[in-house]
Amino acid sequence: MNKLLRLRPEDLHSPRYYRTLRRAIAAMVILVSLTPLVLVAAISNSQFHESYEAKVLEQLREVVQKHQQLIDFFLREKRGEVRALARSTSFDELCAPGRLGRELLLLQEEMQGVFVDLGVVDARGVQQAYAGPFQLGRADYSGAEWFREAMRSEVFISDVFLGLRGLPHFIIAVRRERGGEHWILRATIDFVAFNALVENIRIGRTGEAYIVNGAGRFQTTAPRGAVLPDTGWLAAQLGAPAEAPGQAPEQAPGLGPALMRATAPGAVAVQERLDPHGTDTLYVMAPLKDGRWLLVYQQARADAFAALRTARRHVLVVLGLGAAAIVVMGLWLSARVVRAVEAADAERAVMNEQVIETGKMASVGELAAGIAHEINNPVAIMLEEAGWVGDVCADLELPEADRADIEKSLTQIRTQGRRCREITHKLLSFARKIDPVARPLDVNAVVAEVVGLSEKRARYSGVDLSLALAPDLPPVLASPSEMQQVLLNLINNAVDASGPRGGLVQVSTRLEGGRVVLGVADQGEGIPKANLGRIFEPFFTTKPVGKGTGLGLSIVYGIVKKMGGEIEVESRQNEGTTFLVRLPAGEDRA
CATH class of the missing domain: 3.30.450 (Beta-Lactamase)
Structure with a gap:
């Protein structure tokens, strides 16, 4: 910034000025951005270290506590099963042939093989009944530590030991009384299943x-x-x-x-x-x-805490990348600001072109107004002459057939003259922004009227007009002349698009989501995708020279937008084109 202040007036807007400005902006951005980044990184590192250690320790507590509850539940469940069996059956019932085996099978089915075997031991420590895979039918447990503990407790769970079978296991023993003497129902728990609770x-x-x-x-x-x-x-x-020295x-x-x-x-x-x-x-x-x-x-x-060290390394990497990004951003931002200043002249040139284009559109509006005034005069004369011819024919004695044909032709002349007058009025509205009077309008009635006026031209071109009008449509707030202009332009374009081969043009109406939808579909050659984005531009036309002005669809677009509606076009080449006009329904629309 000091360098900028020391620049001489003649150096302003020179290459040296822009270089100095770029360096000053880059230095300010880098300094202001890096200072809080470094401070936040230092403070957060200290706090993150403490909170992460606490989180890891809490997670380990939760893991251990969860498995503590799981193992305790495992032991309580198995103890409950053995106790329930001992209380529900007597010593003699369990010693009956085959009974203990059936009980073991039931326990193994319910507990998925956790119980290895069952045994009934009398007060002397001799096993009176056994069911399991080992040969322990009359085993003597009188000298076993678990037997002595079991005789002193109602329910006892032993430590893991090898015992007579030579394999690690532990026993759940339930003490019961028979004839003044105690007896024990013992069950062996599968060590592999128990060990799996801890191994994971x-x-x-x-x-x-x-x-x-x-x-x-x-x-x-x-x-x-x-x-x-x-x-x-x-x-x-x-x-x-x-543990006391020398104690077992x-x-x-x-x-x-x-x-x-x-x-x-x-x-x-x-x-x-x-x-x-x-x-x-x-x-x-x-x-x-x-x-x-x-x-x-x-x-x-x-x-x-390996993840903590990894996180620190990642923070350092991110901090380095962030600092590098800030430096790059400062340099890029300063260069962009300078480029924006240097691009001011180019933007002024673009603005000049836009002013010229606006002037051209204003000239087009004035030209349209002049043309409308020039057409109004011969149209008025044509209508007056048609009236005069009608009066003359009324005084002449002509055959009824000729008189009917003349009256029909005069009616057509008056109708088309009024249409020309409305079109010129529309051109004046387009050029002078004159808003025609809007009122509640029955779209189906306007469609029927315009289709009736277009039938002769369509028939001459080999095109059939088809109507698919939904009944009981709500009115729309619109100008009748504007609505007729929209329909007439869309139908004429559809007839022209059908070409010499003719075809079908369908005009439809329907109610969709609170809007009246007006559709005009043809079976013509379709519109190329490259032209779909330009069809609503003024003076854009694909018709041969002398066949179209390119104003029809642009006027339709303006009218529909002024009504608060939308217009869409769907077209596929060699299949046809559909124009959809969506207008708000209801008389209360302002």
């Missing part, structure tokens, strides 16, 4: 989940590369005592009760610490099975 919790490259019991032992398949933190740390974080894992105090005391039911805890490999890791934990199990999800922090 995988997020990112390192995110994996597993279930551990109170002693820190895996209750699901250990994920690849997963290293369980020491149980002492888990116990300290969740409020449970660590089965006898270690569980994490569950302490966790349930330290947190609300269903609560999810999130911790961040180094794993045994020294990797900064996120741990998300939730209690299961009334606090006896723990659902653990772990993921390396770098992996959990």
Whole structure:
């Protein structure tokens, strides 16, 4: 800007002036645009970092909580099925031959094979009835830890263990009473189906989940590369005592009760610490099975927030592209402003051409007015002479046939003379902007009148005129002479378009969406697509020289627009053309 102020008067509007102006505009645009962009990027980066970390942690909580609810529901549902079976049948009924097998089949059908086998165990720990794929008919469970726990609880869900079958599984046991002694209905749950509930919790490259019991032992398949933190740390974080040295894992105090005391039911805890490999890791934990199990999800922090680093890189790229775009835009905008100033002379030349064209149209209007005045005089004389001839014929004694022909011809002369007078009046209206008087008009009546006047010319050209008029059309507010002019021009054009081969010209009316639609369709050669956009221009015509002036359709277009209507044309070559005039219906249109 200082350079602009230092320019001498003789340098204004010189190439040096335009170069300096372009540089000043570009510098201002770039500076004003880049400053807020950089400030917003710096502030938003800090806030986005905090909000994104909170969002990721909340998402991990939701994922773990959702699977916590899913697994708890799975256990409650299976426990409910076994309890219902134990309560609805007695010890003797279940021990009856084939009964336990049928119950197992029903459970497998309802639960999609989740139940592996069923067994009825007496108070001594001996299995009295069994249904399943293993040879466990008279198995002795008196020394099993799950049996001792089950005898102390009404319903018991064991940890995952190998047992007599040598495969990982866990048991749901329901205790019942018979003759003063307890007996147990136990069901084995398919480990694969249970393990699938946890295996599908995988997020990112390192995110994996597993279930551990109170002693820190895996209750699901250990994920690849997963290293369980020491149980002492888990116990300290969740409020449970660590496993005592030398104590058997089965006898270690569980994490569950302490966790349930330290947190609300269903609560999810999130911790961040180094794993045994020294990797900064996120741990998300939730209690299961009334606090006896723990659902653990772990993921390396770098992996959990990998999208944040990617987003930062993208922001830097976008910021760079934005800065480059601002620079380019500043240069382009300054160049465009200068070009706009330099193009002023060219725009003035275009405006001069438009003024000249407007003057030509004014001259055409004056010419049309002069022609109308010149035609009015012979038309008036023609009408007077026709009246005189009629008076003379009335006094002469002529044969009735000749007299009728003369009267018919005189009537035609008077009709056509009045039409010529209306046409000249229309030319005056076109040239002087004189608005004819509008009144409610019956379109069907005007169509019938104009078609009657055009029948002889159409018949001479080998064209048949057909009417398809809708009854009970509402009136339109229009000038009768203008309406006749519109119809006459459209019908004459349709007759001319039919050519020497003749054909059919159909004039139709209908009511469509609160508008009266007037259609004139011919079977002529059609209008080329290149000419469709120009047919309403003044003096544009495709007729041979001396056959048309090119004013007919332009006058029709002006009349229709003044009535508040629309005119459309549909044409296909060698098939024909249809003109559609849509006029507002009703007498109340102003």
